[in-house]
Amino acid sequence: MKLLQSVILLTLTFFMSVFVLRAQDASLDETDVQATYKASYLFNFAKYCDWPQEYKKVDFVIAVTGNSGVLKELQDKYKGKRIGNQVIDVKEIKLNEKIGYQVHILYVGRSASKELLTYIKTFKKFPTMIVSEQDTALDSGSFINFKAVDAVIKFEINDTRAKEAGVLIGDILKGWALNIK
């Protein structure tokens, strides 16, 4: 009887240990990897470009549409940091929304690519750097376009368009660009 009890007890113990071993699968890191890359690029674009004087008197606004991961990354790690004397503010904008503040950088994420032309039109008269990730975006009026090369995110520049808008793109950025128009 005692032996039988031991067998049952130890069997249950082993069953539980097997269950525990099976349940110890590693959990997936939830970091939005692509968002970390793109947010860092946007911060570096802010750091290595120069905006007209009237855009230096207010908070430095990085606006995002079409990529909630990048928006969150910017809000978590970059909001409140400084670009020179300006404090970074991060905002989400939506199509047809009335924007009552100066936007320094507008990143149009892939899922808002269909709205890119509308945003380019909306901000055409302002020194707002449009950053996109769409094949022909530079031709459409985007300043900087993300492009994946062998799965590594890099960028290309439309310097002409930037100059027209009064934004000077620094040499450091130009040095890393895939191509410059």
Next chain:
Amino acid sequence: MQRFLAHIFFLIVLIGASFDLKAQPGNALTREAIELCNSGDLINAKLTILEALRDEESAVDPETWYVKGYIYKEIFKNIDKESRLSDNREIAVDAILRSIELDHDRVWKEYNKKAIKYLAISFYNHSIDVSSSLNKENHAEAIALFSRFEQLFPLYSEVGDLSALKLDFYGSMATGFRKIYEQDRDRNLIYLQEALIYYERMIEIKPAHYGANYNAGICHYNQAAYRASKINYETEIFELIVIQDECLKSFKKALPYILKSDELEPDRVNGLKALMAIYRSMNDQEKSDYYFNRMQDLIKKGEIRN
């Protein structure tokens, strides 16, 4: 299931593997030691069998050595309470090995086999105990305990297969090392490499092992994802390019493992989520969407598993 049944079998064997001590040796001291042991007086049984072994004839008698092994095993079990630090277990093993060595006519073969089996399994159980609570200080001990079990295993199981037990031990070690790494990912990177070594050993034994493939893939992926998560306002563009290159290498390492786990168990949500994340991190949204859609289909059909 097969592994589980192997565990149960092992358990029953362990319970049934009690020693026999009914022999009637010629040496009076050995006989006395047996009687003392059977009456529960283990300390005097030990002193008496040591005295018996001073006799030249008894010192080369396999039975006397077997009795010594038995008594020390009883001390390990009843006085040391099967402590893994017990020296008496090692003395018991040495005595039984000496008995095997001297037992040219194999008269004591079955007794010695039983004895070695009990002791070997105690090493195995301790190796699992230690590996289940692995830390920076005790991993060498877990390895040593399992190694001792591996050494003794062929002495009682001529045709036995260690694979299932190795898989359990390696799995436990891999999980333990991974957890040490996760406690401090910056300083404990070396333990992630150790975890990967053990997952690889599991895959070597059983290439179609879901857990080993999945976890090895996740280790590679998480290492890169963690690196990416450390990107901040101090990261310069050149660093960003370097980080991306390094992360990409890890994603490429992770991919075949996770694809294999998905091939083995295509209805597991974790594998599908991992593939979505890997392809997304490699900027391949199309493939990421493919796994997302597959997951949605399985959810709709109610066929998804954790």
